[in-house]
Amino acid sequence: MMAGAVVHDAEAFIRRHLELRPAPSVPEISLYAAHPASRLGRLPGGGGEPPYWAYHWAGGSALARHILDNPDVVSGRTVIDLGCGSGIVAIAAAKSGAAHVTAIDTDRYAVAATALNAQANGVAIDVLQADILGDPPPSADLILAGDLFYNHNLARRTLPFLQRCRAAGISVLIGDPGRKTLPRSRLTAVAEYRVADFGEGEASGGIYTLAK
Numbered sequence: 001m002m003a004g005a006v007v008h009d010a011e012a013f014i015r016r017h018l019e020l021r022p023a024p025s026v027p028e029i030s031l032y033a034a035h036p037a038s039r040l041g042r043l044p045g046g047g048g049e050p051p052y053w054a055y056h057w058a059g060g061s062a063l064a065r066h067i068l069d070n071p072d073v074v075s076g077r078t079v080i081d082l083g084c085g086s087g088i089v090a091i092a093a094a095k096s097g098a099a100h101v102t103a104i105d106t107d108r109y110a111v112a113a114t115a116l117n118a119q120a121n122g123v124a125i126d127v128l129q130a131d132i133l134g135d136p137p138p139s140a141d142l143i144l145a146g147d148l149f150y151n152h153n154l155a156r157r158t159l160p161f162l163q164r165c166r167a168a169g170i171s172v173l174i175g176d177p178g179r180k181t182l183p184r185s186r187l188t189a190v191a192e193y194r195v196a197d198f199g200e201g202e203a204s205g206g207i208y209t210l211a212k
């Protein structure tokens with residue numbers, strides 16, 4: 001199947017099975033979200049597990065909330081939303097005056113969802129399906145990373161990449177509810193938000209910067 005057809009099929013599935021509604025804790029942004037009749041367990045390769053891009057997570061919600069409440073964080077800057085999921089963080093950055101926003105994820109459904117969500121919110125975002133954690137630092141002023149420390153293997157790959165970015169002069173802002181794999185000793189907390197979190201009702205989503 002051609003890549004364009006794959007994306008088209010993913011977008012069609014999302015339009016058909018998810019509902020566009022305001023995001024919990026970030027009602028300024030509407031997202032295609034899962035509901036009981038979404039049948040997401042039938043996604044190819046889903047294994048019956050709920051796709052992360054179809055639900056709200058505390059780290060991304062807190063990061064989006066922080067950006068909307070503090071637009072100077074992104075205003076006029078070139079921004080990358082790493083592991084974009086639904087695209088909520090990228091959309092918040094675009095709404096808050098970022099000069100250019102790129103949303104990146106390895107999951108083709110996340111890429112399709114982000115593109116649809118950006119369109120629904122009337123913002124322009126470049127969306128890329130890729131794994132860049134092994135790459136040199138990209139060309140950007142700021143990297144936003146919501147919920148990228150949710151397991152040990154991903155955290156072990158994410159931290160060195162973000163450290164390379166900081167060494168190259170790129171700012172890094174992380175959103176996370178304080179998981180065990182979060183490298184707290186390397187981070188400085190700057191804010192905390194009580195936000196909705198999938199599977200737990202609510203959680204405290206922390207916002208952190210990464211030192212060089």
